[in-house]
Amino acid sequence: MAKNLKSGEKVTVDRVVEFDPKSESFINGLPQITAGQVGVVVDAAPQGRASIVDFDGIQATVSNQRLQRLETPPVKGKRGRKKRATTTASTKVKTANNVQKSSPDETSEQIITQLANTLLLNGGLKQNGEVVIQLRFDELPESVKTQIRKLIDAKLALSRTGMK
Missing domain, CATH: 2.30.30.40 (SH3 Domains)
Structure with a gap:
């Protein structure tokens, strides 16, 4: 029929x-x-x-x-709204470009403010939200770089003593 x-x-x-x-x-x-x-x-x-x-x-x-x-009719496109894409949207990468060199307390405060803003904009505070924040070491202020180097050296020293 x-x-x-x-x-x-x-x-x-x-x-x-x-x-x-x-x-x-x-x-x-x-x-x-x-x-x-x-x-x-x-x-x-x-x-x-x-x-x-x-x-x-x-x-x-x-x-x-x-x-x-005798022949099948051509398949027409479905009407209505398109389905949501199954892949997740790529996260925006933020760098510490706009952090200005100043006193250590002020620099740390600026970095924390920038991280908090990035989390708020990308929904990182939700339970299932995953936000990636990328910082380049050479873009960080000198005071922050020296703190990070000291922490890395201390952790390496601990791992060397724990191996003996």
């Missing part, structure tokens, strides 16, 4: 269809349609669930239940 037939579509008949001798199709030279015969849909019939189909130049009205589409 073919549904929603449009004009120009090719259809076949799934069983023999015989016409009344008084019908237009019979008078025009089409006494019956055999199973598997190919025709082209011209239009929907005015009397319900039927279509007007052209078989070798002769038009006949055939029930849609007896018709089968």
Whole structure:
């Protein structure tokens, strides 16, 4: 059974269809349609669930239940809103470019402020939020660099003594 037939579509008949001798199709030279015969849909019939189909130049009205589409109709795009992408959005990388050299307390305060702002903007304070903040060592102020070097040296010294 073919549904929603449009004009120009090719259809076949799934069983023999015989016409009344008084019908237009019979008078025009089409006494019956055999199973598997190919025709082209011209239009929907005015009397319900039927279509007007052209078989070798002769038009006949055939029930849609007896018709089968010869080719599948092209798949149309779905209407509505697109689904959300499955990949997560890339996180923005923030550097310490705008940290100015000043006293150690003021520099530390600026870095902490910048980190807090980055977390707020990217949703890092949520329980499931993962925000990556990237800092380049050479962009840090000298006072912060020396503190980090001292911490690294102390940790390396601890790991060396723990290995003996």
